[in-house]
Amino acid sequence: MHGFGVDDVALDDPLLAPRRAASAAVGLPRLLDELESHGVVDNFRRLGARADPGRRGLWFTDSDLYKWMEAAAWLGPEAAPRLTAVVDAVVAVQRPDGYLNTWYVDERAGQRFTDLGGSHELYCAGHLMQAAVAHHRMAGDRRLLDAAVRFAGLLWDRFGPGGDLDATDGHPGVEMALVELARETGDGRWTVLARLLADRAFGDRLERLSGHAVRMLYLAAGLTDVAIETGDAGLRATVEGLWDDLLTTRTYVTGGVGGRWLGESVGRPYELPNEASYAESCAAVAAALWAARMLALTGRADCADLLERVLCNAVPAAVSVAGDRYFYANPLASAAGREANPWASPWDFQAQALLDWYPATRKVWFPVTCCPPNVNRVLQLAPGLAFGAGAQGREVWVHLLGAASGTGTLADGTGVRVSVEGGYPVDGKVRLTAAAADDGPLTVRVRIPGWAQPGEVMLSVAGAGGGARIRAEPGTYADLVGRGGPVAAELHLDVRPVLVASSPRLAENRGSVAVQRGPVVYAFEGVDNPGVDLLSASIDLRRAPGEERVDDPVLGPVTRVRVGGRVPAGGPGPLYRRLTDDAVDERAAVELVAVPYHQWGNRGTGTLAVWLGRA
Numbered sequence: 001m002h003g004f005g006v007d008d009v010a011l012d013d014p015l016l017a018p019r020r021a022a023s024a025a026v027g028l029p030r031l032l033d034e035l036e037s038h039g040v041v042d043n044f045r046r047l048g049a050r051a052d053p054g055r056r057g058l059w060f061t062d063s064d065l066y067k068w069m070e071a072a073a074w075l076g077p078e079a080a081p082r083l084t085a086v087v088d089a090v091v092a093v094q095r096p097d098g099y100l101n102t103w104y105v106d107e108r109a110g111q112r113f114t115d116l117g118g119s120h121e122l123y124c125a126g127h128l129m130q131a132a133v134a135h136h137r138m139a140g141d142r143r144l145l146d147a148a149v150r151f152a153g154l155l156w157d158r159f160g161p162g163g164d165l166d167a168t169d170g171h172p173g174v175e176m177a178l179v180e181l182a183r184e185t186g187d188g189r190w191t192v193l194a195r196l197l198a199d200r201a202f203g204d205r206l207e208r209l210s211g212h213a214v215r216m217l218y219l220a221a222g223l224t225d226v227a228i229e230t231g232d233a234g235l236r237a238t239v240e241g242l243w244d245d246l247l248t249t250r251t252y253v254t255g256g257v258g259g260r261w262l263g264e265s266v267g268r269p270y271e272l273p274n275e276a277s278y279a280e281s282c283a284a285v286a287a288a289l290w291a292a293r294m295l296a297l298t299g300r301a302d303c304a305d306l307l308e309r310v311l312c313n314a315v316p317a318a319v320s321v322a323g324d325r326y327f328y329a330n331p332l333a334s335a336a337g338r339e340a341n342p343w344a345s346p347w348d349f350q351a352q353a354l355l356d357w358y359p360a361t362r363k364v365w366f367p368v369t370c371c372p373p374n375v376n377r378v379l380q381l382a383p384g385l386a387f388g389a390g391a392q393g394r395e396v397w398v399h400l401l402g403a404a405s406g407t408g409t410l411a412d413g414t415g416v417r418v419s420v421e422g423g424y425p426v427d428g429k430v431r432l433t434a435a436a437a438d439d440g441p442l443t444v445r446v447r448i449p450g451w452a453q454p455g456e457v458m459l460s461v462a463g464a465g466g467g468a469r470i471r472a473e474p475g476t477y478a479d480l481v482g483r484g485g486p487v488a489a490e491l492h493l494d495v496r497p498v499l500v501a502s503s504p505r506l507a508e509n510r511g512s513v514a515v516q517r518g519p520v521v522y523a524f525e526g527v528d529n530p531g532v533d534l535l536s537a538s539i540d541l542r543r544a545p546g547e548e549r550v551d552d553p554v555l556g557p558v559t560r561v562r563v564g565g566r567v568p569a570g571g572p573g574p575l576y577r578r579l580t581d582d583a584v585d586e587r588a589a590v591e592l593v594a595v596p597y598h599q600w601g602n603r604g605t606g607t608l609a610v611w612l613g614r615a
């Protein structure tokens, strides 16, 4: 299916819309200030003006600026003045042969494409292309697009079918970008090059996800883009296999990916530790981008379920509610700074920068600042993920159920308007209307979330005679078939808080439960539970969770969940002990309070627990 344009959809939901607004008002302006003060923009200006104060930062910082540019482009006219100035600086340094990178110039010019495993040259080129596509699609401005096409032409000459280089970049990302460039320009060479580079990147290692989480998910997303454009059935089967691997053994309950710090890796199946999680913010962004592509390719509802899981939890948790600070790694449990970062030692030079990641607090800037602009770009492009139009027939798809309205184009070229109202995911009532511009027949495919229970979903379509109930199975799309004129329906979902468990194969969560309310995962924080050792606490399964809506001075409106809990009366106790009934029963009753995980860590540094034991 095809998505709707980012600027053709307005989000008005209580979760993503305020985060997108904070990104626009605070996140993007402050981030450009940081990129300026760390010399990332000056790296371009010094080459353009030939006034050379020396290059600053690591060799791949160009990509951080490109990601900021893409986010600013998706935001639209509001960011245009500062974006235009940055575009000027970037296009001014392109070499006559199309090459554009502020590291491999001057005395390093001879090293171009000689260290592809670590140089990130194609990765940076990919982010330039993505920014260029966004800038052209949103503002109609060709300058950056023309620069990206010239660079792509050089890559075609060197890496393409007749080129002299048969390698690829150690950090994928350019594959997605090349396919987007092909879509934007209509030049199919870029899709061919994307396929070629992706094949070189992983060869026959594509049965399971492996290695660096962000690189792996970017590559999978790029392959999915190629499958969409080429209709290659074998490639589709490959990416569906990888997708199943992601869903069945590699995803945190928050939608985060990548349990292992070592190598920033996806780890082994079920390797999803809570306090020791890596779950890089960029991996959450990558999971969202891949989910959207898998959804476009297959229409599978589990793609939309993961897209929602990531967008309601891991992505907004990566940035502060105010929009100015970011996580790189995203823990699901934290002992509030009682230990140093266990993965970084004072003897390890490379790990020095990681030392100040503990205790877990969001930061304005990182020496490798890949995550902050990435989080902003996915928040800014999010409106384009809400709806889709089927590749055939007259069908429109509603993926995200938060309030939004937008216009798109059906497969036969007819315009279509969709409007979703309600307070989802804070409340479960969703009102939906859709109409084709010619008032002709229209099928509306409404997502019924996989987190719902069959008896708790009610879908009714409005019409003559007072409307009719429609069969709605969780984890599928329900079809509303309209024979002409607007289609209107109401969906009722039960979003009262529930307890969820994980597979017993996920060793760290064995015997544990987490709180989820609709698609929103909850977090227990020290600030809401003073005096309680949360990392030793259990949830009392006999008491149904309660909830209350409060106005928090920092978090704004928040739905808090209350559960009955137990904590060991004498503290955590010895490391090992003989199991006796006394020891099991010796637990004091407490009341535990939780807030949405995406809002955790905004009220000072404190303890965090998502998974608690069962009492």
Ligand SMILES: [Zn+2]
Pocket: 280, 281, 282, 283, 328, 369, 370, 371, 372, 374
């Ligand atoms: Zn990152």
